Amino acid sequence: MGDIEEYGFIKKYDHVGIKPNDCLTIIYTSGSSGFPKGAIISEQAYRETFPNWFTTYLVERISFSYRSLAWAADRDMVIGTFLTGGRTGFSTGDISRLMEELALVGPTQFSAPPSIWNKIYAEFKTALSLINAHHSKETRAVEELRLLKEFSKLIPNRCKSLTVGSAKVSPNVLNFMKRCFSGCQINESYGITECGSVAYNYIVEGTIKYRLESVPEMSYTIDDKPFPRGEILTKTTQMFSGYINNPEETRAVLTDDGFFRTGDIVELRTDSNGQTDLHVIDRKKSFFKLSQGQFISPEFLQNIYIRSPFVEQIYIHGDLLSDCVAAVVVPNRAYVQAFVLEHNLTNFDTNNPDPKLCDAILQDLRSIAKSESLRIHEIPSRLIIDFEPFTPENGLLTSSFNPCRHKLAAHYADRLKSINTIDQRLKTIIEMAAEQSILNDEDEHFLIANGSNSLTAIRLSRMIENNLGVSVPMSVLFEPTMTLQRLTNLIKDPSQISSMANSIVPQMLKDSQFDLNITVGRRKNTSQSPSVIFITGTTGFVGAFLLAELLKIYPSSCKFVCLVRCESLVNPLDRIRENMIFYQIWKEDYHERVIPLRGDLAKTYFGLSNETYESLANQI
Incomplete structure (x- = not known):
């Protein structure tokens, strides 16, 4: 510093006169939506920022500069710190050491874009998810508080002010910051390179x-x-004077x-x-339009899907050739590692992730989308998993740590190309309609027979017609043996559908004339309240509300045997509960009165064994 001062004393420069409207400096935009633009700042406009720099501080101001000085945020901070007699520590530029350098400098205030806070929040989610998997509900709250205390140590003790700026932050992340860093004042700043500060804390x-x-x-x-x-x-x-x-x-x-x-x-x-x-x-x-005319806000969706413990970073993509959005996910390595161990995925390859991982991530994203009541085209139908994070070094983040959308689109262009084959497009449509993933080796995946309901069938039929131009009647979709491969063949050759669509008519006529030959034995006493009621369709819309109403009407001693059509690995009670939770009509005491029974109305004896069927018949 002494050499610099001596050089400045010896080397004399002539004073440069400047008029109020002359260009004094150039400040660059972040380049998140395109190539960075240089904003011309006049002497008069720059002078308007001076009052902000001469704020009185009760303690020495210490700042940490880790972003380019070509951007307004750190440039103004460094100048303001210098003019108030404070000190500034500068980053080495290695983003992987950012938190380490933050601890070394120990600034009195720290400002960062949402991407930094998202990273911390992602690590917290992962740690919390792993803890919750091994603790009871009673101890989870205590463990969460302990974890919040551990994460609070990321911010140095003398830092009393944290600011989120440069982009909109997720409400979940902001709430986490307030809980975790309770010793700091949490602020939101809204400013624009071209205009300066616009709002502070709204x-x-x-x-x-x-x-x-x-x-x-x-x-x-x-x-x-x-x-x-x-x-x-x-x-x-x-205000700036224009772009250079x-x-x-x-x-x-x-x-x-x-x-x-x-x-x-x-x-x-x-x-x-x-x-x-x-x-x-x-x-x-940043918003874009899909093939059906829907407009999508990717930043809005990214702020929602960041809640998934699988997600470290996420990029939502779409274009005029796509029916719905796609997602590029950089997974959280710790959480993925725990998932791999739990599911015994041997020889896991990060360059070619196991389909089970893709399926789990998609299912988690869809679960979050359902809880947020997102529209069906806002739910990712395709997923790219990339373990290489978005960074300023690889150009996928700007120097101000915001996602660089045009570079992300170019980087993943080949892998994000729209699905063109009927097989792939139909698979995507079915996944969206049924809200469940179909793995690549599930060509024999049964459709409606796997536990979907009539509303799903209606939605699926309309989506096939809108997207593929083929009308598929409900009766075809309700074929017990209808699989993904069979449906694909029918859509490729629609002439087969006409004969199948009418096949249900003779069956219904036959059923109407069928002599059941039922022998009525001793009649049951119906004057008393029933002790057991048999009901079907409780995983659908009407059935869910019917069950809820019956549970209210009949006394607590009355049990309900609910026939549920589902795969062997699926818990039928979970399907009933999740469906009723979605419609906000589930109560926890229903557990004691609902008796789930896996079966199928289309099969003899509902697909039950003779013993189970006879026992059921004697109770009802």
Whole structure:
């Protein structure tokens, strides 16, 4: 430092005069949606940031700089720390040592994009999932608190302020931060390279002007209730003058009256005191359109699917040739390793993951999607597993640690190509309709006979017609022996369907004329409340509500034998419970009254043994 000061004393430079509107510096955008653009900042605009740099601190300010100084965040932080007499520690640039370097520097405040907090949250989820697998419900809460305390040590003790910036953070991640780092104030900052700071902790900066414009193609309008939503346009005293050597892009983002089109979708919420809060809810620049005309917000979906313990990083992809989204997942290695050991997946190859792992991840993503009531095209139908993480070094993250979408799309282009064969497209449709995965070796996978219901069959029939242009009647789908391979052959040769569709008619006529030859013995006393009731269809919509109603009407001593059509490895009670939980009508005391029975109405004696059937007949 002494040499630098001496050199500066000896080497004299002439003063350079600059006018208020002259270019003083250039600050670059992150490049998350395209090539980074250089924003021209005038002397007057830069001067407007000065008041933020001279904040009074009760303790020495210590900062940690780990992002490029070509970006606004760390450049302003370094200058502000210097001007207040503080100290700044600089990262080596090795992202794998970020948390180690953070501990060494021990800053008094730390700001990071969602990708950093997502990483910490992913590690916490994995550790918590592994703990929960070996503890009872009673001890899980205690173990979770212990784990939160361990993770809180990632942030140095003298750090009293944590800030999330540069992109929208998942509510789950934000809630985790507040619980884990309770000794710090958790802040959300919303700023734009071209405009400076816009809002802090949802409160709009007092010096900016803004307005909303409706984005009807994404179903966001300024007339939405209870709060207006749309793209926010801003005008600030820190506005850039344009993009260097890029007049076309400059004209595209600036309105005639000087407002900047941010590309961010916000919701303006008004509290009881009349205070307006600005919440970023979506990103206009990253959304895309699918083949059926649906618009998708990938960032919204990524923030939901990051909850999966399997997921370390995720990229949601789609295009005009796709019926639904696809996902690229960088798995959490610790959780995958535990899964491999639990399922005895010997010779596990990270370059060619076992189909069971793919199936488990897809099932977990679909479970999360169901809990969040996502639409069917928002649920990944295809999955790419890549154990190589997204990093700034391989270009899949920007230098500000945001996903670089155009590079991710190019990197996985060959593997993300749309499915073109009828076999593959039909497999995807069935998985989406039935909400269950079909492994590659399951060509003999039975469709409706595996426990799906009439609503699933209706949905499947419509999806096949919409996507493949072939009308498949319900009667064909309900064929007991209908498999994926048989259905594929029928769609390739639709002429076979007409004869099959009518095959149920003679069967129904025959059934109507069938002489059952039933001998009625001693009649049962029906004046008393039944002790056992036999019911079918409880994994469907109508059956679930019928069962719930019967459970209310009849006394607690009455049991319900529920015939469930499902695979041998599936617990029939789990299917009943999960279905009723989905419709929010399940109660835990139903366990004692519901007797699940695996069987099939289409088979003789419901597919039961003679002894079981006779015993059932004598009880009902």
